[in-house]
Amino acid sequence: MHSHSPAHPRIHRIALLFNANKVYDRDIIVGIGDYLRSTRVTWELFLEDDFRCRLAGIEHFDGDGIIADFDDPDVADALRPCRLPIVAIGASYEDETAYPSQHPYVATDNAQLIALAYKHLIDAGLENFALYSVPVSPAHRWALERERAYLRLRQADQPNACAPDEIYRGLATSAMSWNQSSAQLIDWLRALPKPVGIIAVTDARARHLLQACLLADLAVPEQVAIIGIDNDPLARTLGRIPLSSVIQSTEEMGRTAAQLLHQMLGGVRLPGHRVLVPPVGVNALASSRHQPLSNAYVMRARHFIRQYACQGIKTEQVAAYVGISRSALEEHFRRDLGCTVHQAILSHKLDVAKEMLARRDASSSDVAVRSGFTSLQYMYTVFRRELDCTPREYQERMTLSVRA
Structure with missing residues (x-):
């Protein structure tokens, strides 16, 4: 037990279970840091440098609380026996039973993310739309939520308009399947009616689209307008055409999660408490600036x-x-x-x-x-x-x- 007094508040040991290789996770961590700097809270943070090691022995963590990425089913499973105060962060779900009932949960609003991207493409004057998703897996439940949000918007707009091949999941990213993945993505792009606006469920997927369009000699954004989600600076620097993207409120999610854990460390019980955080807006760059041209x-x-x-x-x-x-x-x-x-x-x-x-x-x-x-x-x-x-x-x- 750390000694503490009003002048020297108690130091709490807190574990942050995130993959700091990803911009989404990094920005959440930044938000947690912002909260700590703006208050008198003193936390000693456990953040594993190699994210693959972050769960090793976590059930034996001798600390006071945890903020964790519950989009990763391995994290949720590893923390099931844990009795420490936990704040979960992850995707929003249409199905209420998909949320953990025993922990407070800070969610990114998937429906709003897709709605912003879709409206942006409509405002660009497009009439054909598609969604590039990721393969189905337990770690990609958030992507299924984004697919469902897209389908709801399309069916509300034009009940009979959504073609079965409007959503394409492609292959998982790996060295073994990269050439095959690119070839199949090009085939899908060529088959879509043009001009088309495509929402990618992440900026990484949006970057795949940009590369495939370049290989297929499809003009971006005249024939294919692209918008991703995450506003990842890395994705913008790896292509010749700057990538439009929906900006998630990840830092706000981190600040909110830190505030909830702070309250729990003070004795407040928050089982099942949920906070839905809407996105910031759209960073509109060249990849989606579609100007209808017949020439x-x-x-x-x-x-x-x-x-x-x-x-x-x-x-x-x-x-x-x-x-x-x-x-x-x-x-x-x-x-x-x-x-x-x-x-x-x-x-x-x-x-x-x-x-x-x-x-x-x-x-x-x-x-x-x-x-x-x-x-x-x-x-x-x-x-x-x-x-x-x-x-x-x-x-x-x-x-x-x-x-x-």
Whole structure:
């Protein structure tokens, strides 16, 4: 027993049973940390570096409480005999009996996650929809909930519209099945009516879609608009086309769970207490910015520009990719978009530079190189002409708007 006094509150030993390799789990842990920093609570935290070891002997944990990921059935099973105060975190369920009755439970609202993604695709002007899920397994009960939420929305919209192949689960991610998985995913994508908006149940699945579209030469977002769930920075950095995603309130879930455990450590009993946490909103990026275009030449050209503009491509290379003369492509761009091919390339570079400056993760000279400008001076010239400010002034403006 730790000695404690009003000046030195008791230190509680708390286990956090999460997989810190996943952005969802990491952000929940961040929320728990936020709660600890904003209160006088003092917890000594057990968080296993290698998540595969986190359950070894957990039933013998000599501590005071546990916050755990109950989406993982192994965690729920391992904690069944445990008599310590436990706060469970996991997916929301339509079936009330799916929740643990003996513990308080903080849930991400699956129905709201899917509803936000679906509305975003509708707002983009799409009329065909699909869902890319994961294979059925005890660890993927949350994905089944997202499938059911999607089906409810589709049937409410158009009772007879949902085709049987609108939901595709694919294969589990593994080195052995990767080529087969990609080939089957491409077959499914090619068979869907176009243009189509696809909701992926995670950002990892959304990234698979982006890669498959690239291999299949399907233009994103003109033919296939994609939105994931998690807002994972890693998924955004691994593709040429920035990925739209629904932002979960994971940090709020962590703060809520920490507050509930704090109350339980003070003697409050909360069996069966549930808190449903809605998502924050949508981070809308290029993968879902669908603009209805009937011109196949312009659609293919924009697909190529989005992937390679920052590598210094010229109008001739875009025309060669599309398969028509430069003058013919320019005519299509003027008629459909009211700009030249060069202006479209420059506009994409400018968007990339603006995004990098807003994130403040690189110097101006790095931004110039990575967004495809031939020099820092040229980037300054374009910013002055198009935005009436320097890159640094733009960065300061963005910083002030975030603070406001």
